Amino acid sequence: MLRQTEGSAAVAETVVSCRPEVVCAYPISPQTHIVEGISDLVRAGELEHCEYMMVESEFAAMSVCIGASAAGARTYTATASQGLLYMAEALFNASGLGLPIVMTVANRAIGAPINIWNDHSDSMSQRDSGWIQLYAETNQEAVDLHVQAFKLAEQLSLPVMVCMDGFILTHAYERIDIPERDAVHSFLPPFEPNQVLDPADPMTIGAMVGPEAYTEVKYLAHAKQMQALDTIPAVAEEFEAAFGRPSGGLLRGYRIEDAETVVVALGSVLGTIEDTIDEMREEGVRIGAMAIKSFRPFPLGEVREALAGAERVLVLEKALAVGVGGIVSANVRIALSGIQQQGYTVIAGLGGRPITGASLRQLFDDAIADRLPPLTFLDMDWARVESELKRLAEGGRSGAHAENILREAGIVAGRSH
């Protein structure tokens, strides 16, 4: 049903339509509205046969999810930022054990410096945890991806993260077609677990594995993700047939067919990018975009095919791999191995800095004129950085960068450290 509603509320309602049997989550901004919404719906009796569990931490939340999923329950949780980091050890266990848990990550920066705003640092830090990672461009897609995620997870026996931009999507009110409950039920039949912990038929899962078999067991996890490269588009097609709109899949090109310059990105920033591309197309600039929907597994072949014809590839990403630069762009480079073209990495939107159409326009113009360095930080205030570096070089102590930069920006008063 078409409604004007908040992204979080729409996700909560859709997750309930997916009929999880155990929901276990710990609240953290900007995910909170989602789990509060589910909690309200469970309490109101909208979801039968579901246990909503309160726990003391995200580590406990994921541990309960592991137990519930191993016991054969369809299991859901949600988190963000520090919460996802606190789950890290359990994340690897969930994927290593092949448990089809679905989790929303309401993408948010990680500290220090502490910051509650949006970027992709959290989910990118867990990209190698063995979870499938899908990124939503809009709230409509976030909703649709949850329906697909349970199906994918259960078909593949792998956990799935649905990543949606915190605040930018979770807190935005917009027009969303919320899948009807009956349609979700027929798309997503009840969970038939292929391994169940049952006291009547005891077994163990998660045995210790030594050097003689560890590589093989790990490879099998990789093999399942490679299999997901077929399953993800198949489920997306099935979804489109059932619900009448495209959502998800591995990649999506925008005005890419004859594009000399292609901008690659993940998540909600694609909207602003598309507006900028339309403006430049009006002026005859051959520019397009490619949205990566599935970051894990990373569709190397499809990315290569989509970008091979471009002269220039600009990867715009909302996370920084300190010490090297881009994360998404490193993956894109693997896909483009051996192809000669200009490659640019742009780090943008860290800690919630708005990514504006005006800045994107300048950035794309610079890229097309080949004026960009290989690694660019969009809208960086270099004067502040230089001043802090100078202070350090003159023997200042490190450790108070956050306070010093805030003081330079006039946001807090106080002495320098």
Next chain:
Amino acid sequence: MEGAKPNRFEVRIHGRGGQGVVTAAELLSVAAFEEGHHAQAFPSFGSERTGAPVVSFCRLDAVPIRTREPVAEPDALIVQDPTLLHQVDLFSGFGPDGYLLLNSGRSFEELGLEDLLQRHRPERLLAVPAGEIARRNLGRPLPNAALLGGFAALTGRLRLESVQDAIRKRFSGRAGEGNAAAAAECFELVSERVGGMARA
């Protein structure tokens, strides 16, 4: 870019935590949706605290809205708390053709905003006692709903009925009715004053 988006209308709302700044943008978007428009409402994503300055945004259009950036050049400004005049750069990006609805029982002259009248179209700038209207209709000086009614009258972008429907959907019972009545009273007041200015 503006040329490519002839029907785009962007609103920025300033207030303080607890005054319903975020709710106001959401209600505007719901009212617009009810009239068949595309609308996108979102907060400025700060750490909301009661009393702290808060900003929210609402975009209206005839076509789907893709951009996610904050509204930097609003077509309309709604200011829920006049004490923000001395604390926040309320008029950043506010162009000469913009609409302004300010919650205050005082005139622009009394508020020290005469220069605003010089630089903008005066018939599009109004101060209304929305807090007082709310107190009469609701028992509490929450200016939110009244200002939305005033917005509908001032800009002509929305019908009063859609605004009232959005209010009643969000608030049930007496809160819903009181807020809907406040919206209607402010709608009438603004209509009269805009009409008066047009005749003058």
